[in-house]
Amino acid sequence: MIITRRAFTTMLSLTGLAALAGLSPLQFISESMAQSAADVAKPVSLPDMALGPNDAAVTITEYASMTCPHCAAFNEQVFPKIKKEYIDTGKVRYIFREFPLDIKAAAGSMLSRCIAKDDAPKYFAVTDMLFRQQNDWVVKNTTETLTRIGKQAGLTQQQVEACLKDQALLDKIAADQKYASDVLKVDSTPTFFINGEKIKGETSFEEFAKKINPLLKS
Numbered sequence: 001m002i003i004t005r006r007a008f009t010t011m012l013s014l015t016g017l018a019a020l021a022g023l024s025p026l027q028f029i030s031e032s033m034a035q036s037a038a039d040v041a042k043p044v045s046l047p048d049m050a051l052g053p054n055d056a057a058v059t060i061t062e063y064a065s066m067t068c069p070h071c072a073a074f075n076e077q078v079f080p081k082i083k084k085e086y087i088d089t090g091k092v093r094y095i096f097r098e099f100p101l102d103i104k105a106a107a108g109s110m111l112s113r114c115i116a117k118d119d120a121p122k123y124f125a126v127t128d129m130l131f132r133q134q135n136d137w138v139v140k141n142t143t144e145t146l147t148r149i150g151k152q153a154g155l156t157q158q159q160v161e162a163c164l165k166d167q168a169l170l171d172k173i174a175a176d177q178k179y180a181s182d183v184l185k186v187d188s189t190p191t192f193f194i195n196g197e198k199i200k201g202e203t204s205f206e207e208f209a210k211k212i213n214p215l216l217k218s
Contacts, residue, residue: 037196044179045172046113049123051083052093058195058215060092060208063099063180065189066108067138070202072131074190081205091216096127098173099180099189104142107164109173111146114163115153126153 040061060082064071086092100106108130116123129149130137137145143164150160163169180186184193192199194211 037193039183040193040196042179045175046098047118048095048097049116049120050093050095051120051124052087053090054093056091056093058086058092058212059095059193060212061095061097061193063097063184063186063189063191065099065101065105066112066127066130067100067102067105067134068189069134071190072134074202075128075131078203078205078208082208085205085209086212092212096124097176097180099177099186099191100173101189104138106170106173107142107146108137110163110166110169111150111160113169113173114159114166115150115155129153 037059041059064074082092082094087094098105098109100109112123112126112130115126126149133145133149137149146164147157147160150163151157155163184198188200190202192203194208195215197211199207199211
């Protein structure tokens, strides 16, 4: 499904994001199976935001939407355990990729990119903040709350507004989302790839461990 420009503009006006009305619509997708680890690893438009060494034996790639409650629950309950056990010990490289399911999610992803620039740890910290405050900025006035978060992270009002109007940035997020849907067949969030193997939905730490540990031994 593709959101039309008229529907896109209407949705923006209803969510307090009317300033984004001129931006391109996001692409959405259909069901199937992933291609290969090489397809997952391929960079597209935006540089990957990753924690852990480049040469780690295991690479986990997460596709998430900033408005997805299951993604927020995973971020709070499971990701810290993966980080402590595998990322901080150099065993896993963890890549986070944006897959916005709506315009609010796109705005949150854009803000994370603008605040962090090329600083991956900062990007993960801002993304964590957005997930933890999800109910505030998704349910309430989105623009005001994202502006407050942006200011807390050091941006000015003008910088936040410029970020949320950045057509080039939105185009890149949309292009990466389209690649994920067309090539990797991502159609829901969260979706994970562990060395190319696709796992859909909120997944427990124990289930991750069952997948990761054999790969570390091989």
